Amino acid sequence: MKEAKPSLYTSLSPALLQLYDVSSSIVVIIDVLRATSTIATVLFNGAKNIIPVDSVAECIRIGKQIEGVTAGERDGHVAEGLVHGNSPFEYPGEFISGKTLVLTTTNGTKLLHMALDRGAKGIITGSFVNLSAVCDYLIAANMPVILGCAAWKDRVNIEDTLFAGAVISRIKSHFNINCDSSQMAETMYGDAKKDLYEFMKSKNASHYERLTKYGLEKDIRYCLTTDVANVLCMYEGGKLIKVESYSTSHEKESV
């Protein structure tokens, strides 16, 4: 008998997450520009782990407590009291290897904590830089998936939607997808995939505009590059860690 495929939904904004059954799903936190791109890069470059926190105050407090590297931006500048920003280029291996990063971001962290509060079965982070790791894991896990776009202050954005579409275009045959948002994301990605950067530019994506104003074209190009920091980033026990091997759901069942 054919086994029923698990479901896959796309939540285009944190304000829509409540519509989906988070407690039975793996939630992929997507904040392409730039939180989840930087998270993958930091773990790829050998950081011990990342502690995502809600506020600048919390970031300072925990940073002191564990002697971690504090990072976070507000309105395109390193937030007062923190030492580093959100750019993936701030975290080469020679600097970040073996360290703990305490990171606060506006949208990604909020969504992660929402998924946590709603009892997600698993939480990973995704961006183009670790697309394959995300897809491989979701296929192996064989569980319901919610692709959670962090958006911008709850407003839907193009880049997170495009990443959801990229994931869907790769893994859709393994899932049962009855979700217009997912169809839209995949359609958008189909239009954009030839040149994601040019697509963002041509659509005047609001986040593209915002970051370009801050001189961050290089960051945008990097964040849209497939598999340049291809590690699986999983949230476990209050921290984001790199996971190098995992059992599939079938293996789990047979244990």
Add this chain to the structure above:
Amino acid sequence: MKEAKPSLYTSLSPALLQLYDVSSSIVVIIDVLRATSTIATVLFNGAKNIIPVDSVAECIRIGKQIEGVTAGERDGHVAEGLVHGNSPFEYPGEFISGKTLVLTTTNGTKLLHMALDRGAKGIITGSFVNLSAVCDYLIAANMPVILGCAAWKDRVNIEDTLFAGAVISRIKSHFNINCDSSQMAETMYGDAKKDLYEFMKSKNASHYERLTKYGLEKDIRYCLTTDVANVLCMYEGGKLIKVESYSTSHEKESV
């Protein structure tokens, strides 16, 4: 000096409406399958007006009080106690002309009342069947616009997004659009416009599936047809009415 253009935003779900400045805007209520298509058809066919209500009970009560035609569906069937359904084909001119329709729908009515509660400057309804009337009015009004998709129980849907895209593709030169949802809607419409029906089908749009199951392909084809009931449907004093002439903002200013 160049006059600043008014803003245009697209709200892909009622759950996102709160993100936009409703109180300074005209809100276009979009519920293509089938509420706003039927509304335009009913007014096009000569109904006196339409009273949109939240519940079946309210529909029955007001229907009795004013001797109106009561209409509304739940799960694809005429709701108990009401006489008519949501199909535009139930309302030819010989039947509905001169009458008042009391209509309850799941998603469209809810969004309309949200826009009302938030003090929208104006509320109109839109679907492909009255696309030109909607666009002409929005250009003439020269005020901020929110294209409000009614969606399906707050979940984003393809057909309402496509209509937002159709409006944007026609009127964008008159507005300042800094909104990724609008860019996405326009992109989707660009992909779909050659054959909206085939696009919906190919994407397994969830609402397409739902209505097809009820044998409503004919309704879907009609609801996706441009300008077959091309009247401006405006909400005024608790009723939706057909508006045949209106002053532009410039005319208003000079009065």
